[in-house]
């Protein structure tokens with residue numbers, strides 16, 4: 001992209017300040033900034049105003065889940081069917097690890113965090129070991145796709161290599177990068193993280209399938225005969241991956257997606273909740289749940305929207321191909337964004353100072369017409385590591401791991 005073209009593009013979006021330091025840059029910096037301007041989608045910054053006006057959602061009503069009791073009664077048949085699908089090579093796993101571990105106060109990828117006490121136990125290691133449980137049970141290697149972002153790709157791939165893939169078959173581990181989005185002030189001006197670089201951040205976990213497609217991984221999926229993708233978050237160290245019983249249940253119900261859920265610990269727990277929206281399965285993310293939604297009770301006096309997602313979904317791959325060109329809604333999230341000020345000084349803010357733009361995986365559910373909310377036992381399957389201490393923390397995850405018999 002030429003300087004003139006860049007200037008024109010920036011003018012369209014009111015972002016001319018991006019070229020403020022252009023004359024002071026080296027030739028390499030100049031060309032890398034021009035390339036970044038070319039690749040950046042600035043249209044997201046226009047959505048701030050739209051998001052501040054009334055959000056339009058459909059009519060939200062409660063949804064039923066397959067409960068623990070029902071699962072227990074059918075566990076044997078579900079598990080056998082799930083194992084059969086795994087052995088036929090129809091199931092792969094997708095680890096979402098493009099996010100940043102900022103809440104843990106670390107600049108490393110979250111999966112590199114060591115939660116061990118007497119020996120190193122990295123989050124990535126715990127996840128690979130959890131996947132091994134099913135590899136051992138089924139006698140089949142399971143493809144593991146790992147989503148990274150520009151911010152952590154090198155560190156992640158180098159770490160896996162250095163750790164010898166934690167004993168996993170490296171031919172079955174595939175890394176791919178997600179896209180980035182610019183970060184902006186509350187007024188929609190993109191931040192610069194240096195004189196030659198626009199501040200960007202991963203564009204949310206909703207683009208994972210589009211990024212897999214972009215990376216050319218669909219040919220591998222087709223050749224290997226993969227029909228189901230079990231997508232899960234990096235931060236849950238008790239995550240059951242490619243769980244045969246869950247797979248069997250989703251198959252039995254003939255659903256296009258299965259979603260593992262737990263009963264919410266309290267109305268304010270930071271989990272997305274399952275519901276129906278205009279009669280179709282949907283999820284309302286925690287920071288968008290209204291007071292009314294959190295406190296509505298059903299006929300038995302129980303919370304009506306009580307099934308929280310743990311970010312473990314089983315997607316029918318062909319159905320994803322059908323919806324992957326549909327644009328997902330954009331969520332605008334307040335964040336702390338490091339930037340350079342008008343004097344060129346680098347600032348790492350202590351308080352939120354602007355917005356990031358994200359699309360979310362949970363919005364994919366609403367595009368598919370059938371979803372099985374599948375209840376799991378919280379203490380056995382949900383130990384999220386979001387913070388250092390307190391709720392959903394390194395400490396609470398350690399306690400849950402120990403409770404489940406793991407040595408740390």
Ligand SMILES: CC(=O)N[C@H]1[C@@H](OP(=O)(O)OP(=O)(O)OC[C@H]2O[C@@H](n3ccc(=O)[nH]c3=O)[C@H](O)[C@@H]2O)O[C@H](CO)[C@@H](O)[C@@H]1O
Nearest residue numbers: 096097098099202203204205233234271272309310311360
């Ligand atoms: C959007 C989403 O799914 N939110 C879920 C997430 O909340 P939570 O607030 O943890 O969501 P985050 O956006 O922090 O991250 C969720 C996962 O997505 C990954 N990620 C995130 C952003 C990104 O650009 N790229 C990327 O790969 C992260 O590495 C992580 O594995 O977990 C909760 C359970 O603990 C769920 O109840 C929430 O519904």
